Amino acid sequence: MAMKVKEVAELASISVRTLHHYDEIGLLTPDEVTSAGYRLYSDANLEMLQQILFFKELDFSLKDIKSIITNPSFDREEALNMHRRILLEKRQRLDHMIATIDRSVLHMRGEIHMTTKEQFEGFDFSENPYEQEARERWGDQVVDEANRKLQNKSAREQKAVSDEMNEIYTRLAKLRHTDPASDEAQEGITEWYTRLNNMGSYSPEAFRGLGQMYVDDERFTRNIDQFGKGLALFMRDAMAVFADRKS
Incomplete structure (x- = not known):
């Protein structure tokens, strides 16, 4: 039996707005739309929605999900x-x-x-869940260069890099309630820019874009704000100031 958008939203514990967005981007289009404009979802639509939500749980982007499920070779059971x-x-x-x-x-x-x-048992950061998104935003060269530099380091050196990045996060977290344009904040964010460029090659504009992703992508926000609530937003603003001053 066909279900209305509100019923589907309640069933799947998502918002009506999310379903509308999926329809707008061609990710999940209901099989029927009434003359009054009401979306009606079939059983096949619900099965596809289930797939979409499973992929989202595994941190796939909507773009990648659409590419996967619309591929003629897509096998639902597989x-x-x-x-x-x-x-x-x-x-x-x-x-x-x-x-x-x-x-x-x-x-x-x-x-x-x-x-x-x-x-430290149970921690495994050997794979970067954001790598594909970084490739899509800034190209393969930046990501490949960062990976190459990191892979050339020993396990001890890689841990030292991770520790250094965590130390910068911690120092920036102490400044997150100050003016992002202050000398102290900009000194900290410059250190972050230098650290990133030791691993890759980020222009000031790419740095600005990365800061925006810290806020736009809840996965980044959640991880960064572990060091202090509001840190992602503070870093976004400080990175924007940094980019403006370099332009």
């Missing part, structure tokens, strides 16, 4: 099996991290002892 496999791997990784958190609490209380290696 995709579901892939979703299941990846989600099981994700669950295993999250379970491991939760166990590390529980042990860390006991370690802080002095009830057990954890080695430094045990404190």
Whole structure:
């Protein structure tokens, strides 16, 4: 039986606006539209929506999802099996991290002892979920150069890079309630610009675009704001000031 857009939104726990957007970009077009303009979704539409939401859960962009599900070779059962496999791997990784958190609490209380290696069990940043989006925005050259520089480093050097970036995030988080154009803020954001260019090749405008992504993409916002709520927005503004002064 066909379902109206509000019914589908409630069923899938998404907004009506989201469904309208999917229709507008050709990602999910309802099989029927009444003379009054009401969208009616068929069972096949609901099956496709399920696929879209699974892909979104795995951080695929809407552009990539559309490319995948509109491909003539797309196999729904094969995709579901892939979703299941990846989600099981994700669950295993999250379970491991939760166990590390529980042990860390006991370690802080002095009830057990954890080695430094045990404190970081469950973390795996060997793959960058934002790499494809970076390629689409700035081209392969910037990303390939960053990967090449990082891959040429030893594991110890790569950890040192990660630690340095986290230190910059921490210092910027302490400034996030100040004026992004202040000397202190710009000194910190210049350090961030220099750090990024040690890994790749970012023009001031690309740097500005990256800052905007920190706010536009909730995945970036969520990760950056772990260092302090509002840090992503502060960095966006500070990076824009930096780019303006370099232009």
